[in-house]
Amino acid sequence: MTAPDIEDLLRELTPQVLGALVRRHGRFEGCEDAVQEAVLAATVQWPAEGVPNHPRGWLATVASRRLIDQMRSDHARREREAATATEAAPAEVPDTDDTLVLLFLCCHPTLTAASQTALTLRAVGGLTTAEIARAFLVPEATMAARISRAKQRIKAAGSTFTLPGGVELEDRLRVVLHVLYLIFNEGYTASSGSRLHRADLAHEAIRLTRTVHAQLPEDGEVTGLLALMLLIHARRTARTTASGDLVPLDEQDRTKWDRALIEEGIELVKAALAGPALGPYPLQAAIAATHADAATAEETNWPQVHALYLILERIAPNPMVTLNRAIALAETEGPQAGLALLSTVDGDDRMAGHHRLLSVRAHLLEKTGEAAGAYEHYRRAAKATASIAERRYLESRAGRVRP
Amino acid sequence: MKFLISLHINPAVLDALTDEEKAAIGDGHSKLIEALKESGELINTLALVDPSQAAVVSVGNGQPVVTDGPFLESKEFLGGFYLIDCENKERAVELAARIPDAAIEGLGVEVRQVMFADGQLEA
Numbered sequence: 001m002t003a004p005d006i007e008d009l010l011r012e013l014t015p016q017v018l019g020a021l022v023r024r025h026g027r028f029e030g031c032e033d034a035v036q037e038a039v040l041a042a043t044v045q046w047p048a049e050g051v052p053n054h055p056r057g058w059l060a061t062v063a064s065r066r067l068i069d070q071m072r073s074d075h076a077r078r079e080r081e082a083a084t085a086t087e088a089a090p091a092e093v094p095d096t097d098d099t100l101v102l103l104f105l106c107c108h109p110t111l112t113a114a115s116q117t118a119l120t121l122r123a124v125g126g127l128t129t130a131e132i133a134r135a136f137l138v139p140e141a142t143m144a145a146r147i148s149r150a151k152q153r154i155k156a157a158g159s160t161f162t163l164p165g166g167v168e169l170e171d172r173l174r175v176v177l178h179v180l181y182l183i184f185n186e187g188y189t190a191s192s193g194s195r196l197h198r199a200d201l202a203h204e205a206i207r208l209t210r211t212v213h214a215q216l217p218e219d220g221e222v223t224g225l226l227a228l229m230l231l232i233h234a235r236r237t238a239r240t241t242a243s244g245d246l247v248p249l250d251e252q253d254r255t256k257w258d259r260a261l262i263e264e265g266i267e268l269v270k271a272a273l274a275g276p277a278l279g280p281y282p283l284q285a286a287i288a289a290t291h292a293d294a295a296t297a298e299e300t301n302w303p304q305v306h307a308l309y310l311i312l313e314r315i316a317p318n319p320m321v322t323l324n325r326a327i328a329l330a331e332t333e334g335p336q337a338g339l340a341l342l343s344t345v346d347g348d349d350r351m352a353g354h355h356r357l358l359s360v361r362a363h364l365l366e367k368t369g370e371a372a373g374a375y376e377h378y379r380r381a382a383k384a385t386a387s388i389a390e391r392r393y394l395e396s397r398a399g400r401v402r403p
Numbered sequence: 404m405k406f407l408i409s410l411h412i413n414p415a416v417l418d419a420l421t422d423e424e425k426a427a428i429g430d431g432h433s434k435l436i437e438a439l440k441e442s443g444e445l446i447n448t449l450a451l452v453d454p455s456q457a458a459v460v461s462v463g464n465g466q467p468v469v470t471d472g473p474f475l476e477s478k479e480f481l482g483g484f485y486l487i488d489c490e491n492k493e494r495a496v497e498l499a500a501r502i503p504d505a506a507i508e509g510l511g512v513e514v515r516q517v518m519f520a521d522g523q524l525e526a
Contacts, residue, residue: 112490113490114488114489114490115443118443136488137405137520138405138446138488139446139447141440142443142444142445142446142488143443144443145440145441145442145443145445146442146443146444147443148443149441149442149443386404386516386517386518387518388518388519391518
């Protein structure tokens with residue numbers, strides 16, 4: 001096996017081994033440290049000495065030993081307990097995949113989204129603290145403190161290692177999906193800094209979402225989120241120029257879109273839409289699929305996009321959804337209709353001075369021929385964004401319409 | 404999201420404080436730094452020497468000219484900063500409000516999101 005293959009294998013096995021250990025010993029915090037050490041040992045030993053016949057058992061054994069060492073040094077009086085654990089340490093861990101339970105634990109509601117994200121990537125994604133720190137462009141010490149605090153909080157919350165039931169399962173799953181989507185977006189919208197590491201985040205989010213989907217294939221939201229990620233990810237090479245400038249959807253070279261990902265995404269959208277309840281992710285995926293279906297921007301089925309946004313607006317009202325619907329409405333009924341709809345979100349605090357609202361208004365003003373207004377709004381939008389690539393794009397649009 | 408919280412000091416205002424008040428400022432900063440380290444929100448913090456120790460560099464006709472002292476005839480100067488990584492702007496403002504300088508008339512605390520960062524981040 002080559003080093004990248006070993007890396008893939010370790011990412012797949014990490015949550016399984018961690019799940020088995022937590023199930024056996026409880027104490028998530030200690031188990032997580034022990035598994036990280038076992039994974040590090042494997043990354044050093046396996047490329048040199050070859051992958052063991054039972055890699056999962058190997059990891060479980062090494063991690064168990066580390067955990068017991070740790071327990072011994074923690075409290076001398078626990079030695080007896082540790083000895084019992086040694087005897088019971090399994091050569092081969094039980095054949096259940098606890099990835100989902102782990103995800104639920106890492107996305108514990110007492111944690112902030114930033115901590116949920118970091119802990120998920122480390123415990124379920126199998127990334128090292130250094131890798132996560134690099135991906136989020138913070139020093140390793142900052143990320144280490146965040147992860148350690150997240151583990152302490154989970155311990156303090158006293159949560160058990162089981163899947164919650166009923167309504168709680170739904171609520172927790174929603175948090176998990178949100179965290180996976182945050183990870184994906186962090187990788188996808190990266191406009192500066194270390195590009196490569198961030199693309200890894202998008203891959204990792206897709207991989208983890210695939211895992212959840214494999215365990216909950218009937219869940220429409222999970223299916224919808226996976227479809228959405230694949231359909232957006234399919235555009236990645238067309239989204240920026242060689243020099244890193246943003247290319248808007250209507251100007252992208254669609255031959256660069258990844259057809260295999262699009263086909264897979266569309267199949268998943270169909271499956272998600274066939275389900276009983278229609279949630280936000282399948283709807284957003286259906287919108288992305290409608291764009292993916294059009295060979296050129298002109299051929300986009302805008303009435304369908306608008307109808308989908310209308311449903312989305314009803315089930316999950318949000319000014320950003322209304323803003324997106326305004327773009328679709330402008331395509332079907334003209335820019336004035338779009339501008340009229342935009343004015344309905346002006347009073348919303350979440351949108352005041354938001355660069356998306358400013359830039360969409362600028363686009364629509366440009367289409368109506370109001371160059372001065374478009375110029376003014378492009379300039380304000382450029383000032384309001386925190387992304388250098390976006391600012392460059394908006395400034396160039398402003399330059400084009402300068403009266 | 405990353406934010407730079409910059410501390411705008413006025414040496415005259417600082418000089419007028421009592422020793423106890425000065426000690427309280429130092430104490431407040433220490434406590435905040437500890438809390439930010441524990442929460443994993445601190446990236447870096449720096450304090451700068453008195454503005455009278457600054458050198459102003461300008462280049463004219465290819466020749467650098469260095470003059471002593473601060474840049475402008477201004478009352479407030481950059482005294483230091485916190486570079487943090489936190490959930491959102493509301494949280495950054497909440498943290499900034501915990502900086503002792505924010506409670507002193509004549510000193511300023513400014514919060515701005517970071518747009519680009521490079522340098523210390525690669526291992």
